[in-house]
Amino acid sequence: MKYVIRYVKPHIPTMIFGFTIKFTGTILDLMIPYILSYIIDEVTPRNDIGLVIRWGLMMAVCAALVLVCNVWANRVASAVSRDSIEALRHDLFYKISYLSSSQVDAFTIPSLVTRMTTDTYNLHRTLNMIQRMGVRAPILMLGGVVVTMFIDPWLSAILCFLIPFMILAVARISRKSIPLFGKAQIAADAMIRVVRENATGIRVIKALSRTEYEKDRYETVNSRLNAAEAKASITMAASGPLINLMLNTGLAAVIVVGAWRVSTGAMKPGAIVAFLTYFTIILNSVMAISRLITMSSKAIASAGRVEEVMMTPQDMEIRPWTGRPETAPGASPDAPDMASGKRPPHMEFDHVSFSYNKRAYNLSDLSFSLEHGQSLGIIGPTGAGKSTLAQLLLRLYDIDSGQIRIDGRDISTFPLKELRQKFGVVFQNDVLFKDSLLNNIDMGRKLDMDAIDRAVEVAQAASFIAGSGGYEKPIAVKGVNLSGGQKQRVLIARALAGRPEFLILDDSSSALDYKTDAAFRRSLSQSFSGTTTIIIAQRISSIMHCDKILVLEDGIPQGLGTHEELLKTCDAYREISTIQMGGEDL
Structure with missing residues (x-):
């Protein structure tokens, strides 16, 4: 979680500004029941309708200011959480892009997808909720307790007695739920892996009539995910009914004790009305804190998964080069000698x-x-x-x-x-992207058109490109709107367009007919004779x-x-x- 917090630090001044607005609105919110109590006990007995209207207008002004402050503070909170997680997601994507293949194998692609999406979304929601309710709910709870102590210390003692038990219950439940949410995210990784495999191999599944088998396979991982999420959610959800039970028991005690004190003249009716209102505010604030703790439990688990990627050390060490060939441990003693010329x-x-x-x-x-x-x-x-x-x-x-x-x-x-x-490379299972044919060849390298035209000619792709709409022809995801041979020729053109020093063709002509393959090899030897292949x-x-x-x-x-x-x-x-x-x- 410490690593994630560093993305929030640049926004701390903005957060303080938002907290100040939220604090102001919360204090005004606490004043409304007190004003209501004053109207009932002090203003109404005077039979002065003008005075009632003035105090009523004051309540309305307070309510309007609470609305403005809350909306303003919530907009600030949304901006901070959006910008913080945007920066985190950018750096996470950058880090994933530079993980070595062995590190990607260790994490697995589905897990990295989940960390980029679900885990960062959990952090976004929690950061937003902390700013919105992390200030308001505790102030409403503590402020409500303080105000009720001024109204009637005896009734307030009921609240003070219940609060430690509520805090202890929430703390124990949260401690158990955090590891469960981590396990649920691991189960989500497995489900995404199966969904990804099904989406990629949908044609094979249909061709072999394996739909039912894959449905059962998906149902298995989906059931595991549901079970993991249900266990975590049920564990965390126990805090809500437990707190409700405590507070409602306290509320019943307040009504009984308050009625007895009113009947004995120890307190006024307006005070008990205000007290019940504050009790409801405290109840809602405690429930909000409980929800915040639930979200924080998910966020802590997600933050750990994100940090695991971000803190992964670079394992492709760049060794220093002295400017001359060096012999590595285990290498042949017949290493080339530049001194010999x-x-x-x-x-x-x-x-x-x-x-x-x-x-x-x-x-x-x-x-x-x-x-x-x-x-x-x-x-x-x-x-x-x-x-x-x-x-x-x-x-x-x-x-x-x-x-x-x-x-x-x-x-x-x-x-x-x-x-x-x-290098120019055509891998065994290479990928075309959903873009124009030209952009799939250029791949953001800003190559000149002469180099692209030359590569297309050598790859024997010029004729089918010209006959299918030219370079602006849209390519579907993974090139499904091209035949196997057309796809391979586009991939070969991509590899050649950068005029590589080395060309690697990994089973890249398997879909070409013998005539096209021979023409390609002949053209390659003529046009790229200086390229090591x-x-x-x-x-x-x-x-x-x-x-x-x-x-x-x-x-x-x-x-x-x-x-x-x-x-x-x-x-x-x-x-x-x-x-x-x-x-x-x-």
């Missing part, structure tokens, strides 16, 4: 190993290098680690041992933005032209060489070739 490889993996779960390696002892303008094809069965290799090169994850170098420089010494600007594919025809081909299986390299060399030396590659192309003759 030999130009280092454009990109090099040096005995690289990596594991997602830190128990079993997903890539093990991987070593290869590429010179400027060379191409590398990567092939292997599903789960072999092909896409993982690309993610390590982009430093979406940090390797466990070894070293990855670009131009002899360890990638861990590059600022992340500088490193990733070197990594092609991850399932088809040998997509990579057989590459300068080097890497064969992976279970994260272990099985062979590295040209197409012809691997046919002779690598059994795994020869088997794939035989299955797909008829063997060595092709």
Whole structure:
């Protein structure tokens, strides 16, 4: 909660101003029953209608001022809570954007979505309510008690006796409810994950007639969420009836004792009317404080979840670079030597190993290098680690041992933005956004149209773009209004438009027919001959032209060489070739 409070600090002067207005309105509100008591006991017996009207007008003025003060203070409270949580939400989004892939995996996307939406909304509501009722309700309660003590100390003693018991009850219930609200938010994460998966895979669900299965799956997580929220809410809601019981018992005692004191002449009828009014005010203020504590319990749980993200340390450390190649622990002793005058490889993996779960390696002892303008094809069965290799090169994850170098420089010494600007990437399951086709290619980079036109031509997308309305063609969410081949060509154009130093194509031509694929590869080699290219594919025809081909299986390299060399030396590659192309003759 301390971290969240820092976003409120810039607005403290405004909050003090709002509190002052709210305090003024609350004091005026407390005066109204007292004026009513004075009219009944002192003014009415004089039989002076003019005096009654004057005091009545004073009550009306007080009521009008209370209205103005409350509206004004509530508007100030809304502005403060809006601006504070807007700044928090902005920084939270910024922080999430720069979390490493391993950190995102740890939090999970549904949980991060919940923290960005539900948790920040809980904080917004609570901050707003604290400013609106956090001043008014305690002042009404304490002020009401003080005024009633002046009216009649004996009746006020009933209130003073009940208040400690009410505070103790609310404190104990709140202590139990805060952890329950945290569990409810975790259950909300699970429900959002299922809803997100269903929305993403709706076509598959319908095609396989799995609607009932997914409904049951959703019902399970929804029931868990309902149970968690019900348990938290029921626990916290117990404070309301308990406080009502105490106050109503006190109210009955006040009526009995007050009637007896009026009958004995110890107090006047107007005093008991005012006392009952103050008692009602105190009752409402205590209920408001109870609701505020309920909301605060949710907010404390939400603040903890938000702070967990905001306080997550940066795990992609940028190591210092001395301006010359350095050998990292575990790297090969044959690191490039600039003193020899030999130009280092454009990109090099040096005995690289990596594991997602830190128990079993997903890539093990991987070593290869590429010179400027060379191409590398990567092939292997599903789960072999092909896409993982690309993610390590982009430093979406940090390797466990070894070293990855670009131009002899360890990638861990590059600022992340500088490193990733070197790459044009088409991921295996890449995304198109709901925007125009041009904006999906440009992606906010403000590229010149010549570069975009050139990329579109090389990606073999020019003809279908021209025939479908040009660059202003609207793209639906995730590109559902495009075919698989059209989508892949747009994604390839996006990767090429920035004139990247490295191009990574992760199974990006699987939806292209052989003719289009061949035309794309031919155009790529002609127009981007200076770009170092990594092609991850399932088809040998997509990579057989590459300068080097890497064969992976279970994260272990099985062979590295040209197409012809691997046919002779690598059994795994020869088997794939035989299955797909008829063997060595092709």
